[in-house]
Amino acid sequence: MIRRLVGGMLKFVPLxxxxxxLVPSSAFAHVEQGQATGxxxxxxxxxxxxxxVLAMIAVGLWGAQLGNPxxxxxPITFPMVMSLGALMGLLGIALPGCEIGIALSAIILGxxxxxxxxxxxxxxxxxxxxxxxxxxxxxxTELPAGQSGMLYSMGFVLATGCLHGIGIMLGLVHYWPAxxxxxxxxxxxxxxxxxxxxxxxxx
Amino acid sequence: xxxxxxxxxASGLVAACVLLCTPSRAAAHLVTTGMGPVYDGxxxxxxxxxxxxxxxxxxxxxxxxxVVSGRRTMFLLPLAxxxxxxxxxxxxITILFPLPVVSFLILGGLVAMDYRMSVNAxxxxxxxxxxxxxxxxxxxxxxxxxxxxxxxxxxxxxxxVTLVSALVVSQKKTWVRIAVRVVGSWxxxxxxxxxxxxxx
Numbered sequence: 001m002i003r004r005l006v007g008g009m010l011k012f013v014p015l016x017x018x019x020x021x022l023v024p025s026s027a028f029a030h031v032e033q034g035q036a037t038g039x040x041x042x043x044x045x046x047x048x049x050x051x052x053v054l055a056m057i058a059v060g061l062w063g064a065q066l067g068n069p070x071x072x073x074x075p076i077t078f079p080m081v082m083s084l085g086a087l088m089g090l091l092g093i094a095l096p097g098c099e100i101g102i103a104l105s106a107i108i109l110g111x112x113x114x115x116x117x118x119x120x121x122x123x124x125x126x127x128x129x130x131x132x133x134x135x136x137x138x139x140x141t142e143l144p145a146g147q148s149g150m151l152y153s154m155g156f157v158l159a160t161g162c163l164h165g166i167g168i169m170l171g172l173v174h175y176w177p178a179x180x181x182x183x184x185x186x187x188x189x190x191x192x193x194x195x196x197x198x199x200x201x202x203x
Numbered sequence: 204x205x206x207x208x209x210x211x212x213a214s215g216l217v218a219a220c221v222l223l224c225t226p227s228r229a230a231a232h233l234v235t236t237g238m239g240p241v242y243d244g245x246x247x248x249x250x251x252x253x254x255x256x257x258x259x260x261x262x263x264x265x266x267x268x269x270v271v272s273g274r275r276t277m278f279l280l281p282l283a284x285x286x287x288x289x290x291x292x293x294x295x296i297t298i299l300f301p302l303p304v305v306s307f308l309i310l311g312g313l314v315a316m317d318y319r320m321s322v323n324a325x326x327x328x329x330x331x332x333x334x335x336x337x338x339x340x341x342x343x344x345x346x347x348x349x350x351x352x353x354x355x356x357x358x359x360x361x362x363x364v365t366l367v368s369a370l371v372v373s374q375k376k377t378w379v380r381i382a383v384r385v386v387g388s389w390x391x392x393x394x395x396x397x398x399x400x401x402x403x
Contacts, residue, residue: 076315090403
């Protein structure tokens with residue numbers, strides 16, 4: 001299955017190369033300020049916080065463990081609900097205990113991976129969705145002014161999706177017996193890091 | 204049945220007219236490539252994500268919904284864009300409504316949900332999208348590349364829609380459809396964020 005998946009992806013390499021040619025490096029010299037930087041700021045932002053990175057990788061790992069349809073449903077749910085959380089942040093709607101919620105997301109999602117917990121699909125989607133609101137709100141309040149909102153948003157969502165993709169790719173080793181242990185170990189690591197995030201948020 | 208369809212089309216047209224009549228400041232700018240108006244038009248579309256992403260999204264959606272939808276969108280979207288562009292260049296109405304937000308949300312949501320819609324409804328959607336975005340382009344191109352720029356835009360539109368929808372239609376594997384839906388969710392998410400930015 002993995003071989004077929006990788007083989008299928010390799011077919012798209014020429015297309016990706018062609019698309020890469022369309023990326024204008026001269027955009028840095030564009031006279032209109034904030035366009036290219038907006039995209040790259042958005043692209044960098046989700047990677048800037050370890051708590052956010054680990055939680056999103058945990059979503060991907062858990063999705064890979066749960067298999068179809070969770071493998072695609074959870075990574076679709078997370079960015080969409082996260083955007084709603086960011087919308088709350090942009091509109092100035094307060095969300096108390098945001099940092100605690102983010103730390104809890106790492107702990108609980110990491111625990112789900114460790115235990116290979118298989119709840120009903122709706123429960124898994126709700127759990128991921130609730131935590132996505134906290135992550136989105138934190139990012140929404142941090143969005144910088146003076147840059148292209150359009151390109152920032154695109155970069156931001158794209159980077160979030162890539163993080164899920166990394167989680168799913170790592171989680172695919174789960175189909176091997178040794179990989180199963182590695183994925184569960186990664187979940188334990190994420191949960192452990194979550195505890196340190198929670199400690200920092202509470203102090 | 205026909206009455207219901209007519210009512211839907213009429214309500215869609217009314218909604219499109221309301222959107223067009225909402226006054227707003229045009230934030231678009233014309234890209235000058237130095238290679239003539241046709242290339243200016245091509246450059247404008249390539250460097251304007253407000254237009255490019257909805258085109259990409261409707262092409263994905265038409266591809267997801269099958270060959271007939273893809274073919275109709277391939278021809279009618281550029282045509283509607285051209286007519287809208289001509290109308291926009293003649294009339295001096297500028298649209299201030301955050302149109303990209305609506306386009307991103309609706310089209311991204313439809314792709315993400317893989318929503319089953321009739322071929323006629325998809326055709327209407329493509330025509331409405333083309334007309335409204337073309338109208339905005341026309342207002343921008345009026346003082347620059349003009350009709351030649353518009354021809355550059357619709358030429359690129361035709362190529363993009365053909366390639367993207369054909370690529371999606373030709374792929375029968377489940378994971379490809381899933382990947383397309385994931386991209387749709389990203390477009391919708393961007394639309395939600397844009398809504399927040401426009402309200403800020």
